[in-house]
Amino acid sequence: MDILLREMRAALDQGTEFQDRELSLPVVTIGSRQDQAIQLLGEQVAGSHAELRAAGGKLQIKATRGNALVVDGEKRSSVELAPGERVLIGGNTLEAMAAPAGFDGAVVLVPDPEVDRATFENAYQTSLKDTWLSKRWPAWISLALVLVFALAVPLYLVMDGDDATPAPGASLLTDAIWTSGPLHAVHNQSIGDDCGACHSELLERVQDNACTACHKDIEDHIVPGHAALQSMPTERCAVCHKEHNEPTLLVIEADSLCTDCHDDGATLSRVSPHVEVATGFSEASHPRFEVALPIAQATAKATGLVFDWELHERPLEDAQEQSNLKFPHDLHLDVGSVRTQSGEALGCGDCHTLSPDREHFVPVSMAAHCRDCHELTFDAGAPQRQLPHGQPSEAVATMEGHFIRVYADPSRAAAEPTRERRRRPGRRADSGNSCSGTALQCALQRTEAEVLNQFTRSGCVTCHRVDDTGTSDLFTRFQVYPVRLPGDFMPTARFDHHSHLTQKDKDGDAACLTCHEATASSASTDLMIPDIDNCTSCHTDHTVADSVPLDCVDCHAYHPDASSMPQLFTERTP
Amino acid sequence: MFENLLRYRGGRYFWWSAVLVVACIGVFVTHGRAEPPNGGTWQGYTLGTIGAVLILWLTWLGVRKRSYRSSMGTVRGWTSAHVYLGTACLIIASLHSALQFGWNVHTLSYVLMCLVIFSGFYGLYVYINYPRSLSDNRAGGSRESLFAELYELNKRGMTLARLSSPSVQQAVVSSIERTAIGGGLLDQLLARDGSLIALGDGKPQPNPDQQITIDMVADLIPRSEKSQEVVALEELLSVLCRRQTILRRLRKDIRLQGWLQIWLYVHVPLTIALLGALVVHIITTFFYW
Numbered sequence: 092m093d094i095l096l097r098e099m100r101a102a103l104d105q106g107t108e109f110q111d112r113e114l115s116l117p118v119v120t121i122g123s124r125q126d127q128a129i130q131l132l133g134e135q136v137a138g139s140h141a142e143l144r145a146a147g148g149k150l151q152i153k154a155t156r157g158n159a160l161v162v163d164g165e166k167r168s169s170v171e172l173a174p175g176e177r178v179l180i181g182g183n184t185l186e187a188m189a190a191p192a193g194f195d196g197a198v199v200l201v202p203d204p205e206v207d208r209a210t211f212e213n214a215y216q217t218s219l220k221d222t223w224l225s226k227r228w229p230a231w232i233s234l235a236l237v238l239v240f241a242l243a244v245p246l247y248l249v250m251d252g253d254d255a256t257p258a259p260g261a262s263l264l265t266d267a268i269w270t271s272g273p274l275h276a277v278h279n280q281s282i283g284d285d286c287g288a289c290h291s292e293l294l295e296r297v298q299d300n301a302c303t304a305c306h307k308d309i310e311d312h313i314v315p316g317h318a319a320l321q322s323m324p325t326e327r328c329a330v331c332h333k334e335h336n337e338p339t340l341l342v343i344e345a346d347s348l349c350t351d352c353h354d355d356g357a358t359l360s361r362v363s364p365h366v367e368v369a370t371g372f373s374e375a376s377h378p379r380f381e382v383a384l385p386i387a388q389a390t391a392k393a394t395g396l397v398f399d400w401e402l403h404e405r406p407l408e409d410a411q412e413q414s415n416l417k418f419p420h421d422l423h424l425d426v427g428s429v430r431t432q433s434g435e436a437l438g439c440g441d442c443h444t445l446s447p448d449r450e451h452f453v454p455v456s457m458a459a460h461c462r463d464c465h466e467l468t469f470d471a472g473a474p475q476r477q478l479p480h481g482q483p484s485e486a487v488a489t490m491e492g493h494f495i496r497v498y499a500d501p502s503r504a505a506a507e508p509t510r511e512r513r514r515r516p517g518r519r520a521d522s523g524n525s526c527s528g529t530a531l532q533c534a535l536q537r538t539e540a541e542v543l544n545q546f547t548r549s550g551c552v553t554c555h556r557v558d559d560t561g562t563s564d565l566f567t568r569f570q571v572y573p574v575r576l577p578g579d580f581m582p583t584a585r586f587d588h589h590s591h592l593t594q595k596d597k598d599g600d601a602a603c604l605t606c607h608e609a610t611a612s613s614a615s616t617d618l619m620i621p622d623i624d625n626c627t628s629c630h631t632d633h634t635v636a637d638s639v640p641l642d643c644v645d646c647h648a649y650h651p652d653a654s655s656m657p658q659l660f661t662e663r664t665p
Numbered sequence: 666m667f668e669n670l671l672r673y674r675g676g677r678y679f680w681w682s683a684v685l686v687v688a689c690i691g692v693f694v695t696h697g698r699a700e701p702p703n704g705g706t707w708q709g710y711t712l713g714t715i716g717a718v719l720i721l722w723l724t725w726l727g728v729r730k731r732s733y734r735s736s737m738g739t740v741r742g743w744t745s746a747h748v749y750l751g752t753a754c755l756i757i758a759s760l761h762s763a764l765q766f767g768w769n770v771h772t773l774s775y776v777l778m779c780l781v782i783f784s785g786f787y788g789l790y791v792y793i794n795y796p797r798s799l800s801d802n803r804a805g806g807s808r809e810s811l812f813a814e815l816y817e818l819n820k821r822g823m824t825l826a827r828l829s830s831p832s833v834q835q836a837v838v839s840s841i842e843r844t845a846i847g848g849g850l851l852d853q854l855l856a857r858d859g860s861l862i863a864l865g866d867g868k869p870q871p872n873p874d875q876q877i878t879i880d881m882v883a884d885l886i887p888r889s890e891k892s893q894e895v896v897a898l899e900e901l902l903s904v905l906c907r908r909q910t911i912l913r914r915l916r917k918d919i920r921l922q923g924w925l926q927i928w929l930y931v932h933v934p935l936t937i938a939l940l941g942a943l944v945v946h947i948i949t950t951f952f953y954w
Contacts, residue, residue: 126843223850242945
């Protein structure tokens, strides 16, 4: 396509002159950019404004998108010019001209006379505002994206109530993107992205039933049935158990968990009168220690003494254990008095074995801990015969049966008792060795003497408290007080014995003796439970520097184990 | 003026912001051991409220600077406060979040805020450093005066060219007409010269820095036989060389202005997105609290 372009311009002298150019192009581009075939300057001329084609002696000019051609003051997007017709682009005039021979078309260009010093700059794109850059539409688009994908779509899915598990990766569009942090690993495994598992209602805080749906057996802070407390002292589980935190901290360890309520004496005295104010862990801020002791009043009934055991709280300083067992710790730990078979002194661990819970000890028993030394022999002539432990009537029967058999033996000489292997100084040898009656009479006489010996002098009575009822029936005459060793002196507190077995410069028995003064205890009524000052010599709350800090929850549980302490709390409820 | 932005009234807003940040750190450290610091404690809610109010106020600068009739402080004072309080906002929001991040709408707000603030830091840098380069480049004039001089040089060059041979005339006229200044985004930011020239065959070819035209005229001078023609060509050459200088200055001016403004095309749209994300952040916090 060949187009003749005639450019009109001011001549050097007055008037106008023109210059012709030949454009041999398939399409003639028109615009302000320097690469356009026809370059027009002017404020209203776009970089690429229009395209010109010649067809059938006419010129077709088509504006590019967003630009306009002006014909007779009217904006058009395309025009067809016959010779003599004109179109305005910006201030520039293009007029079709009859095409000379050899040309497909001809056009006369009259440049915009307004492009002068003042408006010259506007012919160029010299500012970012002139480019495609914009602040407005990216702002609206990004705002819309945020509102739609972060709020509207997840909200729609929540309101829609579709409980179906979303496809993997779809959580980008669900309410999972509203999470304020990761869940605890166990919750995450069981709940995952199902926000509705706990957040059942929009704009409502998580309710307790969301927790108790799974945690069915959790105990209340105070044992259920406490008359003065109709509900949990705290408003909701989530007040203390906060999810979505980093690091995950589902259980508040700080003292404020307890002291927010337990520093208020007025409320405490109303709700739980026996609970004293606690604001920390020091002798001043923590109540004095108390111990829970099984105590029984013995009441005489027709069948003998009846023991009704009850757990009682006692202040530590004047508490006495009522185990009904005679056991001097000092004697047993004195290597001059008691030795093991290998000749060494007894140690704490010979009787006290730590339970797997690291707090309590395996109960001490006659069979496991005493019998190696304390044999239950009753006839020096028959050291292999031993009394059954814990069954006084059976013991009497055993002795009676033994002596009848011995005295019924034709070779009676064998029945003559030998000297006691371990006769105490100043005590006569058994006087029952001379019997002149029948074998049965002698056997019963011998039996009675030995029963008296066992229950009143040197056998059972060595360790047990024995009541002589004075009845004539030998089988029921002596009643042994039942032994009750407390398994847990402080059921409302916990203590890790294991971690205290190694101390600075101390381990083994020395570590035990730091707290339990066993070498100075001569009676089993001694508690040997250390008081708070023993603890505070190493531990205090976080208010004191240079001590090993203890939080309330290091020793106390918010949700108590009801089985360990129901009696203590239920009986003293107002 | 731009350096005054930071030292406005003796750095008054620096001290305002410093006091605010110290106060916020004071609130943050009262987080006890009960809960790890996060946006959901009373300290977190307090810091979050301060941050949200700050963001709204900082955005208000965009309105204030267009409100020429406002008597509520000077725009320069507002901008100085904007810079310092915007920086403070970064610290306050970090305290509010306790730097707990994840793939969620809350972190989206934080990230958008950071992008806005860091683009603002770039803006502050160019506002402080570029005006000197701009004014050095303009040699005391303005962009308008550079264009005015170019207009006169163009006119003078065209006139002188018409006194020369047709080939010189075509080369000079087409190189003047097809001189590129500015242009698209990259042309402006990189000061690319897309100038063309149409020689004998009428086909435009690149004419970087107008060198083809200048070389052509310079070549003709020693070969000219008429002294009158030599005088005209020498004058034409001096016009073309002056044009080259002006064009270089104009492109540098456009480049510097581009970099001076480009950050606003990030800062402003992301601010609007941030406002949206902030609304979502606050609403969803209370949807599931």
